Amino acid sequence: MADPTQPVPATTLLAIKYTRGSLEILDQLLLPHQSIYIPINDVLDAWRAIKQMQVRGAPAIAIVATLSLAVQLNNGLVAAGDTPDSTVQSIHEKLDYLVTSRPTAVNLADAAGKLKLLTQNVLAAPSPTPKLIRDAYIEAAEAMLTKDVEDNKAIGRLGANWIATAAGRTNDIRVLTHCNTGSLATASYGTALGIIRSLHSNLSLAHAYCTETRPYNQGSRLTAYELVHEKIPATLITDNMAAALMSQKDIAAVVVGADRVAANGDTANKIGTYQLAILAKFFGVKFVVAAPTTSVDLNTKSGEGIKIEHRPGWEVLVVSGPTVTNDPAADGGEVAVNVLDVRSVKQAANGIGVFNPSFDVTPAALIDAIVTENGVVERNAEGFFPMEEAFGLK
Incomplete structure (x- = not known):
């Protein structure tokens, strides 16, 4: 098992860098043009980082939030008046405050x-x-970091196998995310994306969209960045x-994440x-x-x-980014940018008026499989997903 108190090699693409007493996140508002940790x-x-979406993604939100308190507890001085009761009360108040940063994603509330x-x-x-209470909190938050990585790898393996079986082939698989x-x-x-990564490592993936x-x-700023980085x-x-893509290409599956999965399989995820x-x-x-079980x-x-x-x-009204320093039409679509000249343009x-929900809810009837770290859950005869199976409750 990886030790969450030790640094991860710099070659690994990470949103989160943690060693005990220190936490840095990759500022995702600057990607893909700048990779800066804050x-x-x-x-x-x-x-603030979660609210401003410098870090996002339901699992990462939970990890950053809980580790931020671990860092604060580790580095904070023990006050003379601290008692066990006041320490627990302070921890609970800070956790409640963190949960208000992104209310739809259930992972943070679960953690x-x-x-x-x-x-x-x-x-x-x-x-x-x-001290005993603080140490117990820090160790538990670090364990959540380790478990998230293990759960993701299990989801990738199980999901890749399910898609290959459903497609009836072990190669030439195309997916959309x-x-x-x-x-x-x-x-x-x-x-x-872990499922896509597993398909690629299994030599099953023909193409990802x-x-x-x-x-x-x-998708364009972050997923494309990861796919290029992984040479997928x-x-x-x-x-x-x-719709045009699905009508023209042999897409085996649409693979998405989840910010919250209800007990019947209805799933809240990014708008669209x-x-x-x-x-x-x-x-x-x-x-x-x-969806890891923390999203259920x-x-x-x-x-x-x-x-x-x-x-x-x-x-919705404004787009921002670095200015282009060449003519992309003349250079085959390749664009050079000036990262020091970031501008916002109103469209x-x-x-x-603007309608801007961050998420929508996909009914269970439209979903074929929900992949958790504990296995793949499918619809029952009544058309719902018995999600309690993912927890070994049925």
Whole structure:
């Protein structure tokens, strides 16, 4: 098992760099043109980074949030007036605050709940001390980092096998993915992109396609960046090209991640996922959700109970990026950029209203498989996913 207290080799593409007492994240607002890590010293830094989407992806959000408190606890001085009760209260308050940064993604709430229970149990044990409680929290948060990597690799393996079986072949497989679900959205390896990575390593993948994922362009900025970095054969499409792609190419599966999976299999994911599921159903393409059990919310019975975050309207109205220093038409589409000259351009008329939900909910009826680290869950005879199976509860 990897030691989360030790640094990861610099050659590994990571959104998160952690050693005990130190946390840095890759500022994803600057990708793909600049790769700059910024320090996260406390929960306020983490809350801002998550809210501003300098880090995103449900698993990565949970890891950064919980580790930010671990760093703060590790580096903070023990105050003379600290008691076991006040230490637990402070930890719980900070975890509750972190959860408000991105309410739709359940992974953070799940992690916070587990860590609150842990610290409460330490408090109830014989002879608790503030240091004992802090150390227990830090070790548990680090264990979550390690487990996320292991879970992602299991999802990649299981999902790749399921797609190959469903396609009836072990090679020449083409898949489409949406948003970003790779190393940049997790502790490492990825969920949906982890499945694509596994297909590629198995020599099963012929080609991967990724959408731009408007309005925040996680697909064009981040997924394309990862696919190029991993040397996976891939093509970028705009969101409104998906139907044309499915009609012209032999797509075996659409593979997406999840910010929250309800108990019946209804899945909240990045806006645009729902329409891809409808297209996949029309064209007979398998629609696969990759979700660690930390993304599964058995307390939410269906998608109707999932709170959808709405983002600021300017994200739809404005695009930002470095200026181009050459003529892409004359250079075969290759573009040189000036990373020191980043500009924002408004594309829409003043006064226009904006509808900007960050997520949509794909009904279980449109999903063929939900891949967790514990196995692949499929619809039952009633048309729902018995998600409790992923936890060994049925």
